[in-house]
Amino acid sequence: MIFKLLTAALAVVGAVLLLLSLTTLIxxxxxTVLLGPRATPExxxxxxxxxxxxxxxxxxxxxxxxxxxxxDLGRDVMSGRPVADMVIESLPNTALLAVSAxxxxxxxxxxxxxxxxxxxxxxADQLIAFLSVGFVSAPSFVSSIFLLxxxxxxxxxxxxxxxxxxxxxxxxxxxxxxxxxxxxxTWVGYVARLLRSSLxxxxxxxxxxxxxxxxxxxxxxxxxxxxxxxxxxxxxVLGMGVGELLGGAVFAxxxxxxxxxxxxxxxxxxxRNYPVVQGGVLVVVILYLLTNVVxxxxxxxxxxxxxxxxxxxxxx
Amino acid sequence: MDWxxxxxxxxxxxxxxxxxxxxxLLLVIAVFAPLFAIHDPNxxxxxxxxxxxxxxxxxxxxxxGRDLYSRVIYGTRIAIGVAVVVISVSxxxxxxxxxxxxxxxxxxxxLIVSAFDIINSFPRLILALAxxxxxxxxLTNVILLISIAFIPQFGRVARAQTLAMRxxxxxxxxxxxxxxxxxxxLHHVLPNIIGPIFVLASMNIPVVITIEAGLSxxxxxxxxxxxxxxxxxxxxxxxxDQSPWLALTSGLALMVxxxxxxxxxxxxxxxxxxxxxxxx
Numbered sequence: 001m002i003f004k005l006l007t008a009a010l011a012v013v014g015a016v017l018l019l020l021s022l023t024t025l026i027x028x029x030x031x032t033v034l035l036g037p038r039a040t041p042e043x044x045x046x047x048x049x050x051x052x053x054x055x056x057x058x059x060x061x062x063x064x065x066x067x068x069x070x071x072d073l074g075r076d077v078m079s080g081r082p083v084a085d086m087v088i089e090s091l092p093n094t095a096l097l098a099v100s101a102x103x104x105x106x107x108x109x110x111x112x113x114x115x116x117x118x119x120x121x122x123x124a125d126q127l128i129a130f131l132s133v134g135f136v137s138a139p140s141f142v143s144s145i146f147l148l149x150x151x152x153x154x155x156x157x158x159x160x161x162x163x164x165x166x167x168x169x170x171x172x173x174x175x176x177x178x179x180x181x182x183x184x185x186t187w188v189g190y191v192a193r194l195l196r197s198s199l200x201x202x203x204x205x206x207x208x209x210x211x212x213x214x215x216x217x218x219x220x221x222x223x224x225x226x227x228x229x230x231x232x233x234x235x236x237v238l239g240m241g242v243g244e245l246l247g248g249a250v251f252a253x254x255x256x257x258x259x260x261x262x263x264x265x266x267x268x269x270x271x272r273n274y275p276v277v278q279g280g281v282l283v284v285v286i287l288y289l290l291t292n293v294v295x296x297x298x299x300x301x302x303x304x305x306x307x308x309x310x311x312x313x314x315x316x
Numbered sequence: 317m318d319w320x321x322x323x324x325x326x327x328x329x330x331x332x333x334x335x336x337x338x339x340x341l342l343l344v345i346a347v348f349a350p351l352f353a354i355h356d357p358n359x360x361x362x363x364x365x366x367x368x369x370x371x372x373x374x375x376x377x378x379x380x381g382r383d384l385y386s387r388v389i390y391g392t393r394i395a396i397g398v399a400v401v402v403i404s405v406s407x408x409x410x411x412x413x414x415x416x417x418x419x420x421x422x423x424x425x426x427l428i429v430s431a432f433d434i435i436n437s438f439p440r441l442i443l444a445l446a447x448x449x450x451x452x453x454x455l456t457n458v459i460l461l462i463s464i465a466f467i468p469q470f471g472r473v474a475r476a477q478t479l480a481m482r483x484x485x486x487x488x489x490x491x492x493x494x495x496x497x498x499x500x501x502l503h504h505v506l507p508n509i510i511g512p513i514f515v516l517a518s519m520n521i522p523v524v525i526t527i528e529a530g531l532s533x534x535x536x537x538x539x540x541x542x543x544x545x546x547x548x549x550x551x552x553x554x555x556x557d558q559s560p561w562l563a564l565t566s567g568l569a570l571m572v573x574x575x576x577x578x579x580x581x582x583x584x585x586x587x588x589x590x591x592x593x594x595x596x
Contacts, residue, residue: 022446277449
């Protein structure tokens with residue numbers, strides 16, 4: 001556990017180093033790019049100093065990490081607002097979107113995968129296989145636009161843009177449906193395909209044959225004994241998928257005009273607002289790495305085999 | 317490698333056959349784009365803006381009156397071209413770094429692995445966005461930054477395969493017989509690691525196509541007047557209520573390409589990976 005957290009912390013330091021050194025790669029300097037060719041040297045120097053870009057890289061790294069550790073991610077060069085406040089404000093919308101997409105993937109992906117594995121080769125299996133591969137191949141920005149076109153513009157079933165009224169949770173849920181479907185549909189396909197193959201493997205295990213020989217019904221065998229171990233690889237993929245989901249959230253937020261972490265980073269890139277880009281990307285990296293650590297640790301809780309392995313290693 | 321046998325294996329399923337046909341068709345369109353296009357993809361005709369599909373313009377026209385069918389055809393060239401170059405660059409650099417890490421002393425190995433870990437700690441699209449914030453948009457930069465994001469994958473596989481090879485008996489036998497390290501590398505290591513890397517490359521092509529289109533859609537990738545599917549989709553999004561053809565045609569082209577490459581990649585993996593073959 002400590003080793004995993006330490007590795008994740010080192011990766012965060014490395015990511016910060018990469019983010020900070022990126023700004024040194026730019027031809028000219030970020031302030032010149034930001035202010036334009038007609039800016040006075042004094043204005044450029046002042047903005048560079050405001051963004052902390054006049055300091056050597058190692059000092060910037062230490063300063064950035066020390067400030068970030070204290071919750072200070074710098075200030076937006078446009079509005080002067082603390083980046084940490086902007087990130088915290090945008091996080092709930094992105095969290096609602098990501099959690100809804102993951103729930104969708106689990107709620108639809110697992111039953112579809114299980115149905116497919118129970119009757120391999122049948123029409124349902126072939127249909128699910130066809131749908132799953134279609135879902136997997138649909139980039140989230142294409143699904144977002146198609147869903148927007150059909151369900152918001154043509155059928156007028158869902159709101160076109162925005163994240164809903166603040167404080168009105170039902171309205172927010174109503175607004176998250178299309179973006180969550182656009183983001184989660186790929187993962188429905190992934191989960192269904194992965195669960196199908198791992199469930200087929202589990203259903204061929206000797207202990208399942210023994211359960212059947214004892215006369216247990218197929219439903220009990222499937223739901224009580226086969227589904228849980230088959231879900232473990234799916235969990236790993238979902239954990240790794242959080243990073244992709246956060247990336248995909250950029251598209252869903254831009255297309256549906258939702259405020260969130262993705263649209264915050266995208267807006268900052270358009271205006272070359274480096275402190276916001278750095279702060280936003282750093283938070284995404286931390287969330288991504290933390291999710292991976294949590295997924296790794298959840299194996300111990302879900303899979304007794306891993307728990308036993310760890311215990312025997314501890315004794316040795 | 318027996319290419320005929322491989323093709324037979326790949327086309328033994330319907331999904332694999334679809335993958336081969338669609339990818340083959342896309343490659344032909346990309347190479348011979350001028351033969352398939354019916355108009356100059358960049359010719360502006362303001363009087364014909366946002367036209368629906370017709371005999372003159374199969375997919376209609378965009379906001380500047382350019383023929384959408386011809387732009388989608390030329391977009392194939394960009395999508396496939398970027399994917400091929402990105403995969404080639406990241407594959408070559410990845411193999412070089414991965415094999416060097418496996419052969420190098422421990423500190424150098426650790427350094428290379430740490431660099432891979434740092435790059436992997438970013439979600440790929442977020443890394444591409446962070447890089448584009450610095451490098452700026454454009455074809456060369458898009459190729460460069462997507463390649464950087466994919467190098468660790470190839471590097472890790474190349475390193476792991478080389479390390480496994482170094483511990484094998486035939487490797488030891490070659491060394492005892494006095495073979496030079498470069499000879500072992502060229503004649504034994506590379507041919508043995510190329511299979512899994514080839515599979516990885518084919519599985520990554522649709523991902524590269526999606527990232528390039530995504531960046532272009534966000535306006536930070538390939539810039540107009542070059543016709544990229546992501547750029548066309550962006551125009552389609554802007555004029556979605558007036559002319560859905562823009563978004564529908566470019567979006568479908570993108571989906572066919574990702575679907576075709578995904579199915580081909582999976583069929584290739586099943587044909588090449590003997591472990592999976594046994595499992596089937």
